[in-house]
Amino acid sequence: MDVNEHEVSPATREFGCEQNLLSRPDGSATFIQGNTNVLAGVYGPAEVKVSKEIYDRATLEVLIQPKIGLPGVRERAREQCVRETCEAALLSSLHPRSSLSLILQEVHDDGSLLACCLNAACMALMDAGLPMSCLFCGITCVISTEGQIITDPTLQQEKESRAQMTFAIDSIEKRVMMSSTKGSISVQELQEAIALSQRASERIFQFYRDSVHRRYSKIQ
Amino acid sequence: MILFNSFRTADPLEYHKSFLKENCRPDGRELDEFRTTTLNIGPISTAEGSALVKIGNTAVMCGIKAELTVPPSDTPNKGYIVPNVDMPPLCTSKVRSGPPEEQAQAASQFIADVIESSEIIRKEDLCIQKEKLCWVLYCDIMCLDYDGNLLDTCIVALLAALKNTQLPKVTINKDTDVPEVDLLQKSPININKHPIGSSFAVFDNTIIIVDPTGDEESLATAVMTLVTDEEGRLCALHKPGGTALSGEKLQHCIGRAATRHREIMKLVDKIIESMKK
Amino acid sequence: MKDTPLSNCERQFLLKTIEERKRLDGRETYDYRNIKITFGVDYGFCMVDLGKTKVMSQVSCELATPKETRPSEGMLFTTVELSPMASPAFEANKQSELLVKLNRQLERCLRTSKCFDMESLCIVSGEKVWRINVDVHVLNHDGNLMDAVSIVAITSLSHFRRPEVSIQGQEFTVHTAEERDPIPLSIYHMPISVSFAFFQQGSYLLVDPNDSEEKVMEGLLVIAMNKHREICFIQSSGGIMLLKKQVTRCSDIASVKVLEITELIQKALEKDRKARKDDDKFSFAESLPKEQITAQKLKEAPLEKMDIQETASEIINKANISPSTQGEHSPVLHAGGVGQVGEGITSSWGLEEDIEEEGEMEEKTTVKKTKRKGDVIVISDSEEEDIVVLN
Numbered sequence: 001m002d003v004n005e006h007e008v009s010p011a012t013r014e015f016g017c018e019q020n021l022l023s024r025p026d027g028s029a030t031f032i033q034g035n036t037n038v039l040a041g042v043y044g045p046a047e048v049k050v051s052k053e054i055y056d057r058a059t060l061e062v063l064i065q066p067k068i069g070l071p072g073v074r075e076r077a078r079e080q081c082v083r084e085t086c087e088a089a090l091l092s093s094l095h096p097r098s099s100l101s102l103i104l105q106e107v108h109d110d111g112s113l114l115a116c117c118l119n120a121a122c123m124a125l126m127d128a129g130l131p132m133s134c135l136f137c138g139i140t141c142v143i144s145t146e147g148q149i150i151t152d153p154t155l156q157q158e159k160e161s162r163a164q165m166t167f168a169i170d171s172i173e174k175r176v177m178m179s180s181t182k183g184s185i186s187v188q189e190l191q192e193a194i195a196l197s198q199r200a201s202e203r204i205f206q207f208y209r210d211s212v213h214r215r216y217s218k219i220q
Numbered sequence: 221m222i223l224f225n226s227f228r229t230a231d232p233l234e235y236h237k238s239f240l241k242e243n244c245r246p247d248g249r250e251l252d253e254f255r256t257t258t259l260n261i262g263p264i265s266t267a268e269g270s271a272l273v274k275i276g277n278t279a280v281m282c283g284i285k286a287e288l289t290v291p292p293s294d295t296p297n298k299g300y301i302v303p304n305v306d307m308p309p310l311c312t313s314k315v316r317s318g319p320p321e322e323q324a325q326a327a328s329q330f331i332a333d334v335i336e337s338s339e340i341i342r343k344e345d346l347c348i349q350k351e352k353l354c355w356v357l358y359c360d361i362m363c364l365d366y367d368g369n370l371l372d373t374c375i376v377a378l379l380a381a382l383k384n385t386q387l388p389k390v391t392i393n394k395d396t397d398v399p400e401v402d403l404l405q406k407s408p409i410n411i412n413k414h415p416i417g418s419s420f421a422v423f424d425n426t427i428i429i430v431d432p433t434g435d436e437e438s439l440a441t442a443v444m445t446l447v448t449d450e451e452g453r454l455c456a457l458h459k460p461g462g463t464a465l466s467g468e469k470l471q472h473c474i475g476r477a478a479t480r481h482r483e484i485m486k487l488v489d490k491i492i493e494s495m496k497k
Numbered sequence: 498m499k500d501t502p503l504s505n506c507e508r509q510f511l512l513k514t515i516e517e518r519k520r521l522d523g524r525e526t527y528d529y530r531n532i533k534i535t536f537g538v539d540y541g542f543c544m545v546d547l548g549k550t551k552v553m554s555q556v557s558c559e560l561a562t563p564k565e566t567r568p569s570e571g572m573l574f575t576t577v578e579l580s581p582m583a584s585p586a587f588e589a590n591k592q593s594e595l596l597v598k599l600n601r602q603l604e605r606c607l608r609t610s611k612c613f614d615m616e617s618l619c620i621v622s623g624e625k626v627w628r629i630n631v632d633v634h635v636l637n638h639d640g641n642l643m644d645a646v647s648i649v650a651i652t653s654l655s656h657f658r659r660p661e662v663s664i665q666g667q668e669f670t671v672h673t674a675e676e677r678d679p680i681p682l683s684i685y686h687m688p689i690s691v692s693f694a695f696f697q698q699g700s701y702l703l704v705d706p707n708d709s710e711e712k713v714m715e716g717l718l719v720i721a722m723n724k725h726r727e728i729c730f731i732q733s734s735g736g737i738m739l740l741k742k743q744v745t746r747c748s749d750i751a752s753v754k755v756l757e758i759t760e761l762i763q764k765a766l767e768k769d770r771k772a773r774k775d776d777d778k779f780s781f782a783e784s785l786p787k788e789q790i791t792a793q794k795l796k797e798a799p800l801e802k803m804d805i806q807e808t809a810s811e812i813i814n815k816a817n818i819s820p821s822t823q824g825e826h827s828p829v830l831h832a833g834g835v836g837q838v839g840e841g842i843t844s845s846w847g848l849e850e851d852i853e854e855e856g857e858m859e860e861k862t863t864v865k866k867t868k869r870k871g872d873v874i875v876i877s878d879s880e881e882e883d884i885v886v887l888n
Contacts, residue, residue, distance in 0.1 A: 015795040016785050022637040023549040024584050032781040034797075035538050039636060041582035046498045063589050065580055067542075067555045068632050070590070076322055077329040084461025088442070099498065103582035105636060107544075107553065108537050108781065151800060163337075168461070175464035179444075183337045184413075184453045187474055191809030194467045199800055211793035218790060258837045467809075471816035479825055483838055487828035491836040 012152045012200055015207050017119075019127040019215060025103075027128025031120035033152060035110035038117050040124035044100035052099065057092040061101040064117065067109070077180075078114055082121055085168045085178040089122075091131040100130065111154040112140035114166045114180065119204065126212065135171040137204040138178075139197040140164065143185065149193055151200050165193050169201035171208075233439050240427050247276075247433065252476055254431040255369075257484065259376065261491050262384045268357075269385030273377040276433060277367035282377035283360050284385045288399060291347060291354040299346025299354035303331040305361045305374055312366035312434070323370070324363075330458060331361065331374055334447055338415040338455035340382065345410050348390050353399055355387060368434040371445045371458070375417040380488055385409050415455045416484045417447045418477035422463045430476060446477040450485065500586035503712045511713050515701050522548075522707065527750055529705045532758065534652060534765040535784055540679065541657030545649040548707060549639035551583075554631060554649040556657040560671070561628035563619070571618020572628040575603045577646055583638040599646055602732060603633070606647050606688050606721045610729035613654065614683040620662050620669055627659060629682070640707035643719055647690040652762050655684050656769070686723035688730075689758050691751040693718045695737050702743075704750065718744070720751040724759045 013034030022028035025041035045058055052059045062083040064075045071079075086102065102124065104117050118138030125132060142153045142161035150157055158164060163183030170177050176194060185193075228235045228246075239246050249255065255276030264270035269284040291298060305327040309317045320328075334340070346355040359381070361374050386406040392399050421432035421440035429436065437443055442462025447455040454474070459465070503511075511521070518526060530548030537544070541556030561572060577599045579587040587593070606612075618627040631650050635642055658679035661672045694706035694714040703710060711717075716737025721729040728748065733739065785792045828838045 011797060011799040014797045016781060016793070018785050018789070018792040020791050022551060022582070023639055024637050025582060028582075032785070035781065037537075037781045039582070041580075041636075043498060043581075043585050046585065063581060065578070065582075065634065067634075068557050068630065073325050073329045073332075076325040080322060080326045081460045084442075086461070088462050088464070101498070101581065103580060105553075105580060105582060105634060108539065108542065110538065165457070170464040173464065173466070175466045176459065176470065177464040178461045179457045179459040181337070181454065181457045182333060184339075184449065184455050185457075186453050187471070187813055188806075188809055190454055190457065190474075191467055191471065191812050192805050194470070195805045195808045196800065196802070199805075203795075203798070203800070207793065207795045210795070214793055215790050254839045256837055256839045258835070260835045262834050467812045468815065471812050475816055483825050483828070487836050487838045490828050490830055491834060494830055494833045494836070497833065 012203055013154075015204070017123055017207075017211055019123055019211070025124075025128075027124045027126070027130070029120055029123035029127050030107070031116055031123055033112055033116050033119070034154060035108055036112055036116045037107035038113070038120040039105040039107050040117075040120035041103045041105075042100065042124045042128040042130070043103075044128070044130070045095040045098035046100075048097060048099035053097050056096050058090070058095040058098045058100050060087055060090065060092065061099065062086065062104070062121075063101070064104045065106065067106045078117065081114065081166075081168075081178050081180055082117055085118060085136055086121060086125065088177055089132045089134055089136050089170070090125065091133055094131050109155060111156070111158045112138075112152050112166075114138060115140040115152070118168050118178070123208070123211075126208070135205065135208060136168050136177055137171070137201050137208070138166060138168050139200045139204070140166045141193040141197060143183070143189055143193075147189075149189070149196055151196055163189070165190070167194065167197045169197055171201075171205050174198045174201055232435060236436065236439055237424060240423055240429070245429065245436075249431075251427065251429045254480060254483075255433075257376070257487065259380055259487055259491055261380050261488075261495060267381075268387065269381045269383070271377045271380035271384060273373050273380065274365075275369055275373045275376075275431065277365055278369055278373050278434075279363070279365040280370070280373040280377045281362045281364055282374070282381040283362075284381050285358040285360070286385070286387055287356050287358065288348075288353055288390065288401075289356045291351060295343070296351040297347050298343035299356060300343060301335050301341065301346075301357045301359060303335060303359040303361065303378070304328055305331055305363070305370075307363045307366065307370075311363040314366075326460070327361075327370055327374060330371060330445070330456070331359075331378060333458075334375060334415055334417075334456050335359075335378075338413045338447065338449055340379070340411065340413055340415060341409060342412050345412075348399070349392055353390070353392065357382075357385070366434060368432045368437045369419045372417040372419045372431065375415060375447060376484060376488075379411075379414060379416070380491075382409065383411055383488065383492055413449045413455075414481075414485060414488075415447045415449050416477075416481040417445050417456075418473070418480045419443065419445045420473050420476075422465065425463045428465075428469065428473065430480075444473070446473055448474070448477050448481050450481070452478055498585040500584060503709060507709070508713050511709060512696065515696050515703065515710075515713075518701075520703065521709070524705075526702070527704045527754075529754065529758075530707070532648065532761060534648075534762065536656060536765070536769045537781070541653050543649050543653035543656055545645055545652065547641060547645040547648070547705070549637060550635075550641060550645045550707075551637040552633060552635050552642070552645045552649045554633045554653040556653045557630045557632070558627050558657075558659045559630070560620070560625055563623060563626040567615075568623035569619045569626075570615040571626045573608050573615070573631070574628065575600065575607060575631045575633070575650065577603055577633045577635065579635050579638075583635045587635075587638070595642075598734075599642060602643055602690070602719065602721075602730070603631075603646055603650055605730045606690060607631070607650060607654070610686075610688045610721070610723075612651070612684060612686055612688050612723075612729075614685065617683055618659075620664065621667065625669070629654075629657075629659075638708065640709070640711045641692050641705050643690050644692050644705065647688065647721060648758060648762070651684075651687045651689065652765070654682060655687070655762070655766055657682060686725060686727070687759055687762065688721045688723050689755045690719050690721040690730075691754045693720075693747050693750075695735070695739070699737055699739055699743060702747070704754065718747055720748055722748070722751050722755045724756050726752045 016032035019029045027042035115138030143163040165181045168178035258274040260272040267283040268286045307324040389402040389405040422442040444459040533546040535544040544553040661677045695716040716735035719732045
């Protein structure tokens, strides 16, 4: 791996995923982006608490567990982002009055954690066989102090950057489903980052496709 | 009229859609029109700075409290700002008493992110003496009445309250090493950037409206908040999920946010000026 | 969500197979399931798979003030977390009986057994010591959590390295990993717990029960021991009467198992140490099972950056051509410190009558200015609106 090359041109790190690795959840997946690793588990559709019941669709709960300590406000904000992205993708009206829960466990954070959470969530939802209107993926972009846009940054690159953006892109029209930014960004930079993320998303969706293809390759 | 109101209760989504089809909204606004924004700067005399903001029926009060403290060891030349958004049960029937719910927590995190990203105040300005003494600003934002668009209202309240904040002069006595506060000499803090937010809601996956009310927020398929500063740079593009939007649509929203920014800036400036008289 | 209960026929079937000295997964009575130990990028991270049971642990350290009673000793805090991922019966942030039991047992296993040198964690006596935190997360629950938790905790403690500290008088500096190599904790011994499940009033026993076996068992005996055959703690639960002979037999079995597991941990640690020495970069992707069709990998690759800037500029320009339909509102001042912008819907603050006419407004403002600054004028004409809202 040439470190310098990664710094100058936008790239995606090594991806890895494994589905169905936990026996208890209805769907599970681990997603790896370089050294960043997130484990996801999905339960549902199952019975729902009366207080949380929604009469025309399923109730989705998302929990993000940090590696050290208890979840805080930062995790709450991330949970909200992941939950609303999943809600938009899931056809939850097919399972009214039921509960879906998605639990994400941070295994190692080396940058692009929220993006990795989104990818792991999508893989786990696929593994659980829940009906979805589209797939989604997460991409983080940072703008370095020299004004370079770096996709899928490491933790070090995130720390050295002056702005950071995470997008969720849908698989049908490659539009922006979720956006979360940090730092001040010019409009030109934003549009460039969106365009880059859309390009990177194609690779992630191809990766999804390849993994699913491989998984069902033995089924006649 | 009765029929109309029962329509609203029976099928709120269809009720809203029937308005949006005609390019207007149930409260008479156009799709890209904000509600009346009312701003009162300095209503609380005991706080260092305060502001009361009303966008339509959403009312938010922000109070700034300043305290002296030792700077954190990792950034010895910076003070710090602690924002907190509180949504007490009185602001809406959806909130129950108890620990803060997700919306309030997410709003607190968002405001903290905006302060960080926009550099609304240079944190170095809050430092009095390196490694010894600095200001910590507690920004308590209280939602008094909730009818949608909490984030925009909070940002305007925060900005106005910070503009109103006066800090007393503090000198450190060289002999005793004890800080001395001169309450008679007060000076305003230097506001570095002026972030202003604009919220949008997406209806029915296609129609974008600005400044959603509480009803509209709960029926919309996505909500988004854009925060811009005076140079037209984005401090935050917060879209926690929901319907996907293309780059073109986002660009349109950014344009609307810029207009809104100028509008609110003029309002804040005019009010600050009026208070000097 | 509720856990799926075991049906009566399943229960009877399980008990019958145990009587026939058979186990559903094909193990012998004294067999452990496969143990897999994985390390991560950080020091002190470890993941253990005990059959399908999966746990992970991260050890971290921070500076803290010591306890008054033990001013020259470091501190050890262990937290076990039953992630809702592990089983549908687990709820987030809920203190269940199982969680309390696991926490208490792990504490006894590590802290009370004094398995590592706490005094070496002292920096300035009575002022600054290292506080070691062990965060254990249960990721998948398929029985025998205690053994998995004890293995993962002691392995990650042995793997962990803390930053070096140099002391000059009362001043001390903490060195980063780049400045000086971090140092490991001095582990005296490795307490490892071994669980025995008892059936039919103690007449049958199984080592390392899985989830379904745990559901039908009558009693559980947990023995934590190190490889020197020293018992660190022993716990019997489930209210079953055991003979002295049975307990000694269990401790004999435990000593064999502990020896095996310790060896396995040492081997795994040694392998990781060697890999780090050779600067063989660890990657999670390498640890994925290669033959399984559920796993997939993709190498790092650059992205085409061409025409990104053009696309972005095009979008921006296009949006700028179409002018905003919304005109800009001018602010209206009501009194010193109070202003308004936009004339959308009526506000129930009752200031709307002021914005009817610009000229009239001017007059009113002058009148109001005589009032105290920042005063909000309340005009109660909102009754009518209130009714509308109520509908």
